[in-house]
Amino acid sequence: MSAEPHPTLPPVRLHSDAELARDALVAPLFARAVRLARWAGDDTRVDIGGELVAAQLPEAAAVLGLDVADADSAVHASRAWRVAVDTGLVDVTEPEEDAGEGAEGADGGGEESGTALPGEDLALVTSGAPGDVLDLWLAALDSVLADAAVPDLDDLVDALDAGGEIDFDQLDWNPRREEDFLDGVLANLYLLTVSAGGAADRPVPLPVLAASMVVPDDMGEPTDAVLQQVSDAMMRLDDQFRQLEPIGLVEFRPVDEELMADADDEPAASGAAAGRDDADEDVSRYGMVRLTPLGLYGVRARMLEAGVEAPAVGELADKGxxxxxxxxxxxxxxxxxxxxxxxxxxxxxxxxxxxxxxxxxxxxxxxxxxxxxxxxxxxxxxxxxxxxxxxxxxxxxxxxxxxxxxxxxxxxxxxxxDGAMVFWLTVDTIAAQLAADGETEELPLLMETLTAHHTGFFEQVWRVEHPATAYVLEAMGRLHPDKKTAKEARKAAFKARSRRP
The missing domain is CATH 1.10.1240 (Methyltransferase, Methionine Synthase (B12-binding Domains); Chain A, domain 1)
Structure with a gap:
C-alpha cells in the first residue's frame, strides 16, 4: 500500500488475535494453501516460477476436494498453490532454465522440473501463536492482491501481438497504477466502515465505492464520460472482489450479470454508478461489499506499514x-x-x-x-x-x-x-461542545437555557478569565436563537477581545 498523506482515521474495533487467527484458518483460499502444503512431497514437481506442472494439477485439485472434471478446478488448485509458495508454506527448488535438453520432467515433457516440500512455516499453522498465523495470512493477502491487480485472461489474450508477445501499450496496464488503485479502493472501504462506527456490519454498494475513486469531490452532476469511467471501475472491482473474497478479506455480492447485460436497464445503471438514490433498481443488484473483521485487520495492517495513522480501540490501554x-x-x-x-x-x-x-x-x-x-x-x-x-x-x-x-x-x-466558577464552567462547557461536535442543532437551545437562567449573563461572562471566552461569545452571537440576545453576545465578545493583550 503506497504511503501518501492521510489524516488520522477514526479508530477501528478489532476482534482479538485469537478470533482473527481462527477466521484466517477457515478462509477458503488460505485453508486450501495449507492442505496443498501438507500434500507436497518428494513426488511434487514444479516448473519455472514454482508453479505446479500441468500434469499434477488434477491431483492437487482432488486433494482439495474439487471436481477434477470441472475446467475451473485446475485454476483453483493453481491459485491455492501459488499462495502456499508465496507465504512460505511450501519450499520450492525451481528447475534450472538451461537444464539439459535430454532430461525428462515429471509431466512427460522434455524439460527438467523442480521440486517442492512443506516449508518450515507450515508448522506455525498448528503450533504457532495467533500472531504467527496472522502473519502468514497477511503474506497470503499480499499474494492475492498482487494477482487481483493483473488484467484478466481475456484482456491478456486480446493484447497479444503477431509474435505472441503481450503488447502492453494496447493493454494499457501499469502494474503500479493498478496496485495503487486497488489500495485506494480498500482504503476508502476501510474509511467508510470505521466512520460508521468501526464495525464491519454494513455493506457498501459497489457503485458508491467506484464513484469514490472516479468522481471528483467538487463535481455536481457527473458527465456521461465520468459515468462511463464509474461503470468501468465497477466491473473492474467486481472481478477483483471475486478474487479477494476467498482469502477472507471481504464478503461480496457480485454484480447481477443479467441486469448489466440488459440494455433496457442502462438508465438505472447510470444512476447507480453515480451513487444516486433515485435509481429505480435495487442498488444491491449492482454489487455490495463489506470488509470482514479479518479484512479490517488486514487493510489496517497494510495502512500502518505504509505510514498511515490508523488507530484501534484498546491500543492506548498501557499509555498515560x-x-x-x-x-x-x-x-x-x-x-x-x-x-x-x-x-x-x-x-x-x-x-x-x-x-x-x-x-x-x-x-x-x-x-x-x-x-x-x-x-x-x-x-x-x-x-x-x-x-x-x-x-x-x-x-x-x-x-x-x-x-x-x-x-x-x-x-x-x-x-x-461561586459566581466566577459558574461562568468559567459555562464557557468551558460550550467550548468543549464546539470542539467535540461543532455547531450542532442542540447548541442554540443550550445557549438559550443558560442566558435565561442568569440575569445579566453577558455583563458577567465577558470578564471570565478563560482562553476561550471571546470564542464562545462569538459563537453565541451567531447561534443564539433570540436576535436581541445574539447582539448582546457579539458586544460581549468584542469586550472580551479588547481586554486580552
Missing part, C-alpha cells in the same frame, strides 16, 4: 492519561467511550481518577474537550473515586467538574460554587 485524553478528543464519542473503558480496566480506580484529573488541566485550545472527555471517563466511577474528586474541589479548572460529579451522586457537603 495525558496520551489517552489527547487521543480520544479526536475520536467519535462511542469510540472514545470504548477506549476509556479499556484504559480503566485493570487500573486501581483512585489512582486512575487522580491521573485523569491531572491530565485534564490546562489552558491550551484542546483543554476544554480534554475536561469533557475526563468527565465522561469519570461517569461510571463508583464511591472509590470520591476522595480523588474531592481533592480538586478548590482547583479553578476542575472544581466545577468535581462539583457536578459529586452532586450527580447525591454526595453530602458539596460546597456551592
Amino acid at each position: 492519561a495525558d496520551v489517552l485524553l489527547d487521543a480520544v478528543c479526536a475520536y467519535p464519542e462511542s469510540a472514545a467511550e470504548a477506549e476509556i473503558e479499556a484504559w480503566l480496566a485493570g487500573r486501581e480506580v483512585p489512582a486512575a481518577v487522580a491521573e485523569l484529573l491531572d491530565a485534564a488541566r490546562g489552558d491550551d485550545e484542546g483543554a476544554p474537550l480534554r475536561r469533557l472527555r475526563c468527565q465522561q471517563a469519570l461517569a461510571p466511577a463508583g464511591p472509590e473515586a470520591e476522595p480523588a474528586v474531592r481533592a480538586v474541589l478548590d482547583d479553578p479548572e476542575l472544581g466545577g467538574l468535581a462539583r457536578v460529579w459529586l452532586a450527580e451522586r447525591g454526595a453530602a457537603d458539596v460546597p456551592a460554587p
Whole structure:
C-alpha cells in the first residue's frame, strides 16, 4: 500500500488475535494453501516460477476436494498453490532454465522440473501463536492482491501481438497504477466502515465505492464520460472482489450479470454508478461489499506499514492519561467511550481518577474537550473515586467538574460554587461542545437555557478569565436563537477581545 498523506482515521474495533487467527484458518483460499502444503512431497514437481506442472494439477485439485472434471478446478488448485509458495508454506527448488535438453520432467515433457516440500512455516499453522498465523495470512493477502491487480485472461489474450508477445501499450496496464488503485479502493472501504462506527456490519454498494475513486469531490452532476469511467471501475472491482473474497478479506455480492447485460436497464445503471438514490433498481443488484473483521485487520495492517495513522480501540490501554485524553478528543464519542473503558480496566480506580484529573488541566485550545472527555471517563466511577474528586474541589479548572460529579451522586457537603466558577464552567462547557461536535442543532437551545437562567449573563461572562471566552461569545452571537440576545453576545465578545493583550 503506497504511503501518501492521510489524516488520522477514526479508530477501528478489532476482534482479538485469537478470533482473527481462527477466521484466517477457515478462509477458503488460505485453508486450501495449507492442505496443498501438507500434500507436497518428494513426488511434487514444479516448473519455472514454482508453479505446479500441468500434469499434477488434477491431483492437487482432488486433494482439495474439487471436481477434477470441472475446467475451473485446475485454476483453483493453481491459485491455492501459488499462495502456499508465496507465504512460505511450501519450499520450492525451481528447475534450472538451461537444464539439459535430454532430461525428462515429471509431466512427460522434455524439460527438467523442480521440486517442492512443506516449508518450515507450515508448522506455525498448528503450533504457532495467533500472531504467527496472522502473519502468514497477511503474506497470503499480499499474494492475492498482487494477482487481483493483473488484467484478466481475456484482456491478456486480446493484447497479444503477431509474435505472441503481450503488447502492453494496447493493454494499457501499469502494474503500479493498478496496485495503487486497488489500495485506494480498500482504503476508502476501510474509511467508510470505521466512520460508521468501526464495525464491519454494513455493506457498501459497489457503485458508491467506484464513484469514490472516479468522481471528483467538487463535481455536481457527473458527465456521461465520468459515468462511463464509474461503470468501468465497477466491473473492474467486481472481478477483483471475486478474487479477494476467498482469502477472507471481504464478503461480496457480485454484480447481477443479467441486469448489466440488459440494455433496457442502462438508465438505472447510470444512476447507480453515480451513487444516486433515485435509481429505480435495487442498488444491491449492482454489487455490495463489506470488509470482514479479518479484512479490517488486514487493510489496517497494510495502512500502518505504509505510514498511515490508523488507530484501534484498546491500543492506548498501557499509555498515560495525558496520551489517552489527547487521543480520544479526536475520536467519535462511542469510540472514545470504548477506549476509556479499556484504559480503566485493570487500573486501581483512585489512582486512575487522580491521573485523569491531572491530565485534564490546562489552558491550551484542546483543554476544554480534554475536561469533557475526563468527565465522561469519570461517569461510571463508583464511591472509590470520591476522595480523588474531592481533592480538586478548590482547583479553578476542575472544581466545577468535581462539583457536578459529586452532586450527580447525591454526595453530602458539596460546597456551592461561586459566581466566577459558574461562568468559567459555562464557557468551558460550550467550548468543549464546539470542539467535540461543532455547531450542532442542540447548541442554540443550550445557549438559550443558560442566558435565561442568569440575569445579566453577558455583563458577567465577558470578564471570565478563560482562553476561550471571546470564542464562545462569538459563537453565541451567531447561534443564539433570540436576535436581541445574539447582539448582546457579539458586544460581549468584542469586550472580551479588547481586554486580552
